[in-house]
Amino acid sequence: MVTREDIENIAILSKLFVAEEELDDLTKQMQEIVEFADAINNAPDSGEEFDNINNLSNVFREDEVVESLPSEEILKNAPEQAEDHFLVRNHA
Amino acid sequence: MKYELVAGFETHVELSTKTKIFCSCTTAFGGEPNTHCCPVCIGLPGTLPKLNRQVVKYAIMAGLATNCEIAEVAKMDRKNYCYPDLPKAYQISEYDKPLCEHGYIQLSNGRKIRILRIHIEEDAGKLVHAHGDTYVDYNRGGVPLIEIVTEPDFRSVDEAREYVEKLQQIMRYIGVSDCRMQEGSMRCDVNISVRPEGSDKLGTRTEIKNMNSINNIAKAMEYEYERQVDVIENGGKVIQETLRYDDASNTTSSMRGKEDANDYRYFRDPDLVTILTSREEVEEIKATLPELPEVKRERYIDEYDIPEKDAALLTKYRKVSEYFDEAIDGLKTPKTVSNFIIGSIFRRVETEKDKESFDVAVTPKQLNELVKMLEEKKIQNNLAKKTLEKMLDTGKPCTAFIDESDLGGVDDNALAEMCRNAIDGNPAAVADYKGGKEKALMALLGNVMKQSRGKADAQAVRAKLIELIG
Amino acid sequence: MSQIKKIHDMLSSKQISCKELTEKYLIEIEKSNSELNAYVNVTADTAMAQAEKVDAKIAKGGEIGLLEGVPMTLKDNLSTKGIETTCCSKILTGYKPIYNATVWDKLENEGAVLLGKTNMDEFAMGSSSETSYFGGATNPFNTKHCAGGSSGGVASAVGADIAAYGLGSDTGGSIRQPASFCGIVGLKPTYGAVSRYGLIAYASSLDQIGPVTKTVEDASIVYDAISDYDPKDSTCQGRKGNLTFDTVNNDIKGMKIGIAREYLDGVRDDVKEALLNAVKVYESLGAEVVYFDMPAIKFALPVYYIIACAEASSNLGRYDGIRYGFKAEHYNGTHDMMCRTRSEGFGDEVKRRILLGTYVLSAGYYDAYYKKAQNLRGTIVKAFDDAFTKCDFVLAPTVPMTAFEMGHAVSDPVETYLTDICTVPVNIAGLPAVSIPCGFDNKGLPIGMQLIGNKFKEATILNAANAYEKAAGENFKDTKWGVKL
Incomplete structure (x- = not known):
């Protein structure tokens, strides 16, 4: 059973606000979705291990430096920047 | 009632790779803000991590040097939390299959500090808070770290201090990290609880985060121990919380206020593949490890007859011990080399950082030559020391000074000649000596030393004089 | 016949210049896009500049590659350097990547002419393209119906001949379902055959980029061009074996087609009938049909939604208003800024999936959902392994129905999830599958209908798909839109 508290908790973890008036609706929706996901509980557990899709291992990069991008490029899409830093103002 | 301290360590050690853990940007310390960055390490949408081979190797080396078992199968996981210094909103780390497990470091009191695990992960960026705003620099984001987690095996602040020093020393020796606490390439979190002496139950613990000097760790632990004992003695209960240590006031304070509930929702990172390490690879890596300081110290004591305290000094830094190893090549008196290093050279290489790099004007080979001359009695001890100082001043080999100011020893023929001169020129002294005045020999000896301008070996002169006087 | 080859011949023989051709496409886009809503960003200048280069080369007597000068499009979740890439989300508005997706690097190097970026469900989460911040793409056969999703814009554009081909991405059917709805070909390659570098992630262990084309030969040509090892993607191995185009016209006599009964459960009668008619065509071409059961795929849908949402909740954590894209205008403190940015920047379906993903990974629920789903993923992989001991490919409907009416998909999330039943097993097992029209x-x-192959057997399914397409060509219809070659 998905509760309002569950939704509030996962919303905090997800960094999402849920308005008080949306909470009941969303809880109901999530309950339906979770019920749908619950179908897997009826599946027999075959104990089949899943590693990664093509069972790949040891894919590495050599430790060789490639020149980084200039900071103007790195900061190009920043909503706000100052003194070559990404800027997060405390209030806006 | 008496209380026992119980502590465990989580230590983050920055690895000395050239590039970051998942991209090819440099790991160089410093640099203008956001200049050691690329689409991958600032987490641009669509970018993917690619694991640096050297990171795995260094982590395995660290595991082997701390007596860990190396996992045959390891994997990378995502630790999810949102914070401005974490560009992907998850840190790639290892959760339930770390590379190294079940090791230990032995302390001088014989106790073993068990190492629960060592895993690899990425560092976060740097936040600068100024005028209420936050400035973000991702240069450090993605720098490879190992996290070394111990069991709660510490029972005193001294043990903690020794552990951190040992860990530092081992990591530097095997060359996986420079472990500079001031620069943040080694950071410690300490879990602390107290319990009545004799109890075997663990008390409620607090965690002090991110301490960057051994002194701070010691002071913070002492403070926190006292605080917890106070709380309990006054009938209170220790609250499990994360603390920060403030150096200036020497107090700890709660780090509450992070809005995050602590649920990291670990799951395997689907962008990365399994890490398999064969037993052969482990053996290969093991073979490349240098002799560890502990073993080396014992060997210096046993094989070279070097006093324990000096052996410890010589092995504290890998470069110093390597210098020593090279300088004693073929010599009969390694102890003399040790004395020269500790007595003379260390006076010029004072700081920890300098000893770490041990960049000395005199090469080990030059020191070797000097000591060899001493062993062959071509030069006497006092002058050898003076010569070493000159060598350290100039970087020139000892022969330069021996030629220049004629510091060469006195050969046997010349010595005999000088002794005869002294005997012939001082019949009174000879007579006194023969008459039983041992001290009279000193006058003759002084005369020979004067003739040789101090180059002659006093012991040899004395023996020769006695021989000639008969 | 192959659109790409046709255009290539026209350009090579100077029947038309690349500029003229590109202009034609741009004009048709202009005429139709208000109704189709296929493109969210038309890159006319880039396209014309590229076309000019191609013309210059031809004028100099240079030989052009098969894809050189062919006007095409990319789904808006494929990173294009300097060209806005939004995933059709408010949260990425204004974002211009500073690097190219590997697939675009490859096609750009081949001289492809990019007409623009196409519409999609926000972050590829949806089945009708209607979760797009820019509104849904419509179906070129009937604009009251949707183009499908999530790669609805690409499918609509290719179906309406306002792009010769395009690239989409398929996480749970997002290439095949809209291709099926728009009467065209969509190939979802084997997981790891095509680099994901630069594809803005929805669910990393399921996402693959693939071609959306008019014909099977076109799919083969484009697949061959993009399936390559990429050092930037640890999970990418590239195409294994020869070019699929080498064998796409081979005889399929003796090929074994597998039909799993579970794929036909709940499928609308006319869709089932079309599939069974296709089987007859195959039999007439000398293929054999084997029937079997695959009970494991009954659980594929919840397994898919659990895994996909779990990964998405993590992949989408990075949109916090600091480094790129949208940032909330008013806030108080960093935490508040992040929450407001995300709450204002993401649409409802994306939020739902982030919440579900967070839920199934959170303490206390991980074992029951995520871990169990991973186990079942292993079971489904095994079921397909078994199936491929009995047949060369599995034939199944792509979607149990035809294109929904606009507005239908958004009204009931769970009911819409159920329509992905036939497409998701392939992503769970990492297999290649191609959807082709069959009526x-x-x-x-x-x-x-879709042809599902064993891992890295794109050549097999493209060969079989092409054989059907050639034999049953009368099923294809042009729409009233677009460039008529």
Whole structure:
């Protein structure tokens, strides 16, 4: 059973606000979705291990430096920047 | 009632790779803000991590040097939390299959500090808070770290201090990290609880985060121990919380206020593949490890007859011990080399950082030559020391000074000649000596030393004089 | 016949210049896009500049590659340097990547002419393209119906001949379902055959980039061009074996087609009938049909939603208003800024999936959902392994119905999830599958079927798909839109 508290908790973890008036609706929706996901509980557990899709291992990069991008490029899409830093103002 | 301290360590050690853990940007310390960055390490949408081979190797080396078992199968996981210094909103780390497990470091009191695990992960960026705003620099984001987690095996602040020093020393020796606490390439979190002496139950613990000097760790632990004992003695209960240590006031304070509930929702990172390490690879890596300081110290004591305290000094830094190893090549008196290093050279290489790099004007080979001359009695001890100082001043080999100011020893023929001169020129002294005045020999000896301008070996002169006087 | 080859011949023989051709496409886009809503960003200048280069080369007597000068499009979740890439989300508005997706690097190097970026469900989460911040793409056969999703814009554009081909991405059917709805071909390659570098992630262990084309030969040509090892993607191995185009026209006599009964459960009658008619075509071409059961795929849908949402909740954590894209205008403190940015920047479906993903990974629920789903993923992989001991490919409907009416998909999330039942097993097992048209319903909307191959057997399914396409060509219809070559 998905509760309002569950939704509030996962919303905090997800960094999402849920308005008080949306909470009941969303809880109901999530309950339906979770019920749908619950179908897997009826599946027999075959104990089949899943590693990664093509069972790949040891894919590495050599430790060789490639020149980084200039900071103007790195900061190009920043909503706000100052003194070559990404800027997060405390209030806006 | 008496209380026992119980502590465990989580230590983050920055690895000395050239590039970051998942991209090819440099790991160089410093640099203008956001200049050691690329689409991958600032987490641009669509970018993917690619694991640096050297990171795995260094982590395995660290595991082997701390007596860990190396996992045959390891994997990378995502630790999810949102914070401005974490560009992907998850840190790639290892959760339930770390590379190294079940090791230990032995302390001088014989106790073993068990190492629960060592895993690899990425560092976060740097936040600068100024005028209420936050400035973000991702240069450090993605720098490879190992996290070394111990069991709660510490029972005193001294043990903690020794552990951190040992860990530092081992990591530097095997060359996986420079472990500079001031620069943040080694950071410690300490879990602390107290319990009545004799109890075997663990008390409620607090965690002090991110301490960057051994002194701070010691002071913070002492403070926190006292605080917890106070709380309990006054009938209170220790609250499990994360603390920060403030150096200036020497107090700890709660780090509450992070809005995050602590649920990291670990799951395997689907962008990365399994890490398999064969037993052969482990053996290969093991073979490349240098002799560890502990073993080396014992060997210096046993094989070279070097006093324990000096052996410890010589092995504290890998470069110093390597210098020593090279300088004693073929010599009969390694102890003399040790004395020269500790007595003379260390006076010029004072700081920890300098000893770490041990960049000395005199090469080990030059020191070797000097000591060899001493062993062959071509030069006497006092002058050898003076010569070493000159060598350290100039970087020139000892022969330069021996030629220049004629510091060469006195050969046997010349010595005999000088002794005869002294005997012939001082019949009174000879007579006194023969008459039983041992001290009279000193006058003759002084005369020979004067003739040789101090180059002659006093012991040899004395023996020769006695021989000639008969 | 192959659109790409046709255009290539026209350009090489100077029947038309690349500029003229590109202009034609741009004009048709201009005329139709207000109704189709296929493109969210038309890159006319880039396209014309590229076309000019191609013309210059031809004028100099240079030989052009098969894809050189061919006007095409990319789904808006493929990173294009300097060209806005939004995933059709408010949260990425204004974002211009500073690097190219590997697939675009490859096609750009081949001289492809990019007409623009196409519409999609926000972050590829949806089945109708209607979760797009820019509104849904419509079906070229009937604009009251949706183009499908999430790669609805690409499918609509290719179906309407306002792009010769395009690239989409398929996480749970996002290439095949809209291809099926729009009466065209969509190939979802084997996981790891095509680099994901630069594809803005929805669910990393399921996402693959693939071609959306008019014909099977086109799919083969484009697949061959993009399936390559990429050092930037640890999970990418590239195409294994020869070019699929080498064998796409081979005889399929003796090929074994597998049909799993579970794939036909709950499938609309006319869709089932179209599939069974296709089987007859195959039999006439000398293929054998084997029937079997695959009970494991009954659980594929919840397994898919659990894994996909779990990964998405993590992949989408990075949109916090600091480094790129949208940032909330008013806030108080960093935490508040992040929450407001995300709450204002993401649409409802994306939020739902982030919440579900967070839920199934959170303490206390991980074992029951995520871990169990991973186990079942292993079971489904095994079921397909078994199936491929009995047949060369599995034939199944792509979608149990035809294109929904606009507005239908958004009204009931769970009901819409159920329509992905036939497409998701392939992503769970990392297999290649190609959807091709196999008929029309009584409203004139296309019906599709998919050929599912074993890992890295794209050549097999493209060969079989092509054989059907050649034999049953009368199923194809042009729409009223677009460039008529």
